[in-house]
Amino acid sequence: MRKSISQLVTVLVSDHDEFVGGVLRTEEALLGRLRDAVTSSTGGSGSSGTSSLASERTTLNDGAFALWEDITGRIASMLESATEGEKATKDPRRNLRRWLKAWQEAVKLEEVTETQELHQAGMLTRMIERIRDLFDPPTVKEIMGTCPSCRQRWWFTSARHGTRTSVMHSVLRTGYPVVVSCYDCGEHWTGEHELARLGLVLALWPRVEALTTHHVTLGGTDLVALPDVLALLQDVAG
Numbered sequence: 001m002r003k004s005i006s007q008l009v010t011v012l013v014s015d016h017d018e019f020v021g022g023v024l025r026t027e028e029a030l031l032g033r034l035r036d037a038v039t040s041s042t043g044g045s046g047s048s049g050t051s052s053l054a055s056e057r058t059t060l061n062d063g064a065f066a067l068w069e070d071i072t073g074r075i076a077s078m079l080e081s082a083t084e085g086e087k088a089t090k091d092p093r094r095n096l097r098r099w100l101k102a103w104q105e106a107v108k109l110e111e112v113t114e115t116q117e118l119h120q121a122g123m124l125t126r127m128i129e130r131i132r133d134l135f136d137p138p139t140v141k142e143i144m145g146t147c148p149s150c151r152q153r154w155w156f157t158s159a160r161h162g163t164r165t166s167v168m169h170s171v172l173r174t175g176y177p178v179v180v181s182c183y184d185c186g187e188h189w190t191g192e193h194e195l196a197r198l199g200l201v202l203a204l205w206p207r208v209e210a211l212t213t214h215h216v217t218l219g220g221t222d223l224v225a226l227p228d229v230l231a232l233l234q235d236v237a238g
Ligand SMILES: [Zn+2]
Pocket: 147, 148, 149, 150, 151, 152, 167, 182, 183, 184, 185, 186, 187
């Protein structure tokens, strides 16, 4: 099911067919689409529109520009490190194609480890997701619970204001399966089987935690510190 490196590059550099919600449709090269969004923002004509539409457009354009800068920079450094210093051009599509060639040569020479391949695939997948999310923002919902993978609980969205959200959240993208992931470690859960297991772990975790660690709990309206239950039992028994 996982896309290969060259399939991921294709999504970014060429128009391609993509199954969305079981329907085959042609999607424009994502780097082309992103570039168009950036150039439409900098070549501002005096077109009129409702103010809400205009402000929506500005948000998209600001986001597009920041994303363009970030992604083209990443591609340029990928190319430079894969080719030991080959100068990147201004065209990220050309750079990425060139990178792919260098990558495939390295694969042929068996210079690529499985970890490196997973890392590169992860980077390309995140580029694809971020561009698609810009045009079609996913619905994100907070899920209460501790991440079973990294044991983090909260993710601070603003260090200054201490605004926090649960690390666990679900992401709904039109036409794609629901994914639950962790902001902290990036672990993903998807598919009926994984999500059912995750649900069970999240429901049981607070009880496991109460048994095995010192913890705080709500007593009336106050947070109360409690020792772990197993230690208490041991004291009574001993
Ligand atoms: Zn985590």
